[in-house]
Amino acid sequence: MLSPDKIERINQLAKKKKAEGLTPAEVKEQAKLREEYLASFRSGMRHHIEGMKVVDPEGNDVTPDKLKEIQKQKGIHNRNDNF
Known part of the structure:
Protein backbone atom coordinates (compact mmCIF):
# COMPACT_ATOMS: atom_id res chain seq x y z
CA MET A 1 0.00 0.00 0.00
CA LEU A 2 1.27 3.42 -0.91
CA SER A 3 1.59 5.88 1.96
CA PRO A 4 -0.82 8.82 2.14
CA ASP A 5 2.17 11.17 1.79
CA LYS A 6 3.16 9.62 -1.53
CA ILE A 7 -0.41 9.74 -2.83
CA GLU A 8 -0.60 13.40 -1.82
CA ARG A 9 2.68 14.07 -3.65
CA ILE A 10 1.37 12.32 -6.78
CA ASN A 11 -1.66 14.62 -6.69
CA GLN A 12 0.49 17.71 -6.12
CA LEU A 13 2.66 16.88 -9.11
CA ALA A 14 -0.38 16.19 -11.29
CA LYS A 15 -1.90 19.57 -10.41
CA LYS A 16 1.41 21.37 -10.98
CA LYS A 17 1.87 19.63 -14.32
CA LYS A 18 -1.52 20.90 -15.50
CA ALA A 19 -1.02 24.39 -14.11
CA GLU A 20 2.55 25.27 -14.99
CA GLY A 21 4.53 22.21 -15.99
CA LEU A 22 7.16 20.20 -14.16
CA THR A 23 10.91 20.49 -13.90
CA PRO A 24 12.98 17.57 -15.23
CA ALA A 25 13.56 16.41 -11.63
CA GLU A 26 9.82 16.49 -10.94
CA VAL A 27 9.11 14.53 -14.11
CA LYS A 28 11.46 11.80 -12.87
CA GLU A 29 9.90 11.90 -9.41
CA GLN A 30 6.42 11.64 -10.91
CA ALA A 31 7.43 8.65 -13.04
CA LYS A 32 8.95 6.89 -10.01
CA LEU A 33 5.86 7.54 -7.88
CA ARG A 34 3.59 6.38 -10.69
CA GLU A 35 5.49 3.08 -10.94
CA GLU A 36 5.25 2.60 -7.16
CA TYR A 37 1.52 3.31 -7.32
CA LEU A 38 0.96 0.88 -10.18
CA ALA A 39 2.97 -1.86 -8.47
CA SER A 40 0.92 -1.39 -5.30
CA PHE A 41 -2.34 -1.40 -7.27
CA ARG A 42 -1.40 -4.53 -9.20
CA SER A 43 -0.39 -6.33 -6.02
CA GLY A 44 -3.67 -5.46 -4.33
CA MET A 45 -5.70 -6.45 -7.37
CA ARG A 46 -3.83 -9.76 -7.68
CA HIS A 47 -4.44 -10.48 -3.98
CA HIS A 48 -8.13 -9.67 -4.39
CA ILE A 49 -8.57 -11.86 -7.48
CA GLU A 50 -6.65 -14.76 -5.96
CA GLY A 51 -9.09 -14.75 -3.06
CA MET A 52 -12.20 -15.00 -5.25
CA LYS A 53 -14.43 -18.01 -5.47
Missing part, protein backbone atom coordinates in the same frame (compact mmCIF):
# COMPACT_ATOMS: atom_id res chain seq x y z
CA VAL A 54 -16.78 -18.14 -8.46
CA VAL A 55 -20.20 -19.71 -7.89
CA ASP A 56 -22.90 -20.26 -10.50
CA PRO A 57 -26.61 -19.56 -9.87
CA GLU A 58 -27.11 -23.15 -8.64
CA GLY A 59 -24.40 -22.71 -6.01
CA ASN A 60 -21.75 -24.81 -7.76
CA ASP A 61 -18.12 -23.75 -7.48
CA VAL A 62 -17.07 -22.86 -11.03
CA THR A 63 -13.80 -21.16 -10.16
CA PRO A 64 -11.34 -21.58 -13.07
CA ASP A 65 -8.83 -24.39 -12.55
CA LYS A 66 -5.87 -22.03 -12.88
CA LEU A 67 -7.21 -19.90 -10.03
CA LYS A 68 -8.01 -23.00 -7.95
CA GLU A 69 -4.39 -24.11 -8.32
CA ILE A 70 -3.09 -20.72 -7.14
CA GLN A 71 -5.48 -20.84 -4.18
CA LYS A 72 -4.39 -24.39 -3.37
CA GLN A 73 -0.73 -23.33 -3.36
CA LYS A 74 -1.51 -20.40 -1.07
CA GLY A 75 -3.90 -22.31 1.19
CA ILE A 76 -6.91 -20.16 0.29
CA HIS A 77 -10.45 -21.61 0.46
CA ASN A 78 -9.10 -24.97 1.68
CA ARG A 79 -8.21 -26.02 -1.86
CA ASN A 80 -6.70 -29.34 -0.89
CA ASP A 81 -8.94 -31.42 -3.11
CA ASN A 82 -8.17 -32.55 -6.63
CA PHE A 83 -10.31 -30.88 -9.21
